[in-house]
Amino acid sequence: MSAFSANPRRILSLWLPRLPIDRIKRELAFKALSSEDPVKQQGGDEPSVVVAKENNAIKIYSLDDAAARFGLDIGQPLANARAICPHLRVFDADLTADAKILNDIADWCDRFTPLVALDPPHGLFLDITGCAHLFGGEAALLKLLCDLLTAQGFAVSAAIASTSICARTLTRHVHGIIVPDSEEARAVAPLPVSALGAEEAITTGLRRAGLKTIGDVASRARYEITARFGAAFTTRLEQALGQGDHPISPRKPPPDYIVEKRFAEPIATDTAISLTLSRLSQMLVASMAQQGKGARRLEACFFRTDGVMRGIVVDTGQAVTRAEVIDRLFRERLDALSDPLDPGFGFDLIRLCAGRTEIVVQQQHDLDAHVHDNDELAALIDRIAARIGSRRVVVHLPQNTHIPERAVLPVPAQQHLAAAAQAAWQPRTEAEPPLRPLRLFERPEEIQVIAQVPDGPPARFVWRRAAHAVVRAEGPERIAMEWWRPEGAGLTRDYFRVEDEAGLRFWVYRDGLYDRELDPKTGRPVQPAWYMHGLFA
Incomplete structure (x- = not known):
């Protein structure tokens, strides 16, 4: 559970070509469901476009299938589009909302792999190396992911290859392609040069030179391509052909340990959620105990059936090696949430991760009753921090200065409890009043x-x-x-x-x-x- 397979690298590229208009239509559909006014529920099939200002002209930024059937296209001026389709619905582009929905989709994709990277403005990369077999293979994983996103109202194109650029190139023109290892060059050869995603000037120059497909460009010597179009384009071409690799940057670092529970029927009750977290805590502790480690940061992820993911993070001052401690910390955290955990129609996946771990050194204590005081204090601090937040529980460390307001430094207690216990404070003279105010x-x-x-x-x-x-x-x-x-x-x-x-x-x-x-x-x-x-x- 803690290590990833050493299989050849496999990247799934996900492209949402109509993300802006799909986002808007989803919002309108939710409003229509909650509205009892039949007028607001009309016009759902009208052609719709999203427009943005470009070079002092308002042009189409995104459009739906109904608008595409009228012959409209991205980059077309809005005035021309209205002349073709007078009853066109027009919405303004909102790049911030588009970025947010893309991040939400990336959170939802964490159910398939913890290594998810953004491919802005409308794409994602999923590193599925060693985890496709959990979903019945790459073909089953690809179909499951696309079907779920389509059911949520998104147009989607996806492909799997050994390099991210190859998979990304395929998604722009072909959907559902799975390229075997070392077959990247053959897969992308018939695609047009525009699929590489290069600048418009480079694409135009290639077409004028008679190089219309990626295979035509690949047949030319690399030094010729570099001399005419630059080294950056040559590098991208080699990555699309599988001759080079372009590493992705996951949004979150992969956790050290992961345990999860999938449900055939979604759960929504607090009792079922608590029991699931307790079982996952036991599984996580058992996995860490095999390597003598304890958790310093824990995250519970709750995946709803409607695509919403909620994550709850708990930090600890000392490495946790007991399941009951993890269970108690999450109960404290869930009870103190200002925004309660909303199951909606239920959770179909609950995951527990140990994001930061450390080796646990077993120590033998003597019969002195005070040796456990620090452990009890650390446990108390963890419980309080889980309820009110780690930044609100602080300890003060002495500083080498005479300036009163700089004489102590407030730091999080969970991270500096040991330093605070060993801090050397100026001793107070017996029977003398304090020199500094309380x-x-x-x-x-x-x-x-x-x-x-x-x-x-x-x-x-x-x-x-x-x-x-x-x-x-x-x-x-x-x-x-x-x-x-x-x-x-x-x-x-x-x-x-x-x-x-x-x-x-x-x-x-x-x-x-x-x-x-x-x-x-x-x-x-x-x-x-x-x-x-x-x-x-």
């Missing part, structure tokens, strides 16, 4: 000093519209800014611990030293600003 403000708040001791702390100040009379004060503690840092150029601070008549203790500072320069308006020395930086209690 609550430190993220940003110091300016206070208005009404009266103060000369060159000393304030005697009376106003903070948050409340006046405070100081009865006790300690200080100053002078802190100079770190002048060697680019962002460290600042004024020297004099900190004071002050207590007011109500017993409240504050940490205030003077921003800068007293400037002996006189204020031209009052004739008095210019006073520096005062700030509230924290509260002791």
Whole structure:
């Protein structure tokens, strides 16, 4: 379950030639199903096109079968199209929505292989090496994938070959071709040169030279093609002929371990989902135990029958080697979802992946009851992080600086728990009050000093519209800014611990030293600003 087969590389290229108009018609169909107005449900068979502005002209960007039957084509000006088909429905192109639906389809394709790459604007690459036999072979996999996408309302063309460029070239003109290994050149030879997807100038130049098919181009010497059309085109030609390879870039890194459960009848109840996750957890732990590994990142993927995929990720502070721990973490995560898991018409596939694993070192503990404290703390942090998010559970690491707001660094507790346990904090003197406040403000708040001791702390100040009379004060503690840092150029601070008549203790500072320069308006020395930086209690 953790390793992929060493079979020859096989790539399935998926092309959705009418993705923009298919997306729009799917949205209209969903709205019509939820609407009771019969007027909104009319006109579903009218010819429809998607238009975009190109070179200061509005041209057809995508069209459906009904518009194609009128002789319309991509790139045709909208004015000409309206003259041919006056009752044409026109929609504006939305590249962002098209990219989103392509990503959604890529998520859905994860049910066939974890290695799915985008081939924008309307294509996908699926690396099916070693996994086609799980679906009855390459032909059965190709048919199943295309049938499911067609049922969802997408026009689709697909092909399988040993190289991605060869498979992509075939999908542009032929559907359903499966090219045996080392037969790429024979498969693409009769296709027109436009199938290579080169620039329009290169395609036109090849046709003018009498090279109308890929086979014609392949029959010429490579140096001739390179000299006339460039090395990039020659490389693409060799990849289409199977003489070179173009690696794909999967959207997600392949997980270390995968276990999954497919259902003949979709499930939708919480009980069935929980039982399935529990069984998958046991299978995953058993697979990792064979190699002495534990999971640090887990992802549960839920595939709905309507093509929607939902993924839930759980991180752990220590390598997890027990199924009950995985089960408990996912229960916490599912219960805390702000957007609850919607099964729709049911899930037909649930997958559990270990995206990041590490070797588990078995340690023998003594009889001291405190040796398990760190393990229990890590388990508690994992449960809290699963419920509220890992970024909200932090530990503070001491930093080598005297600047108060930089003295500690908040980091995720799951990733730095061991470092926090070994951190060396400045010891506190017994029976002495703390030198730093319990609550430190993220940003110091300016206070208005009404009266103060000369060159000393304030005697009376106003903070948050409340006046405070100081009865006790300690200080100053002078802190100079770190002048060697680019962002460290600042004024020297004099900190004071002050207590007011109500017993409240504050940490205030003077921003800068007293400037002996006189204020031209009052004739008095210019006073520096005062700030509230924290509260002791």
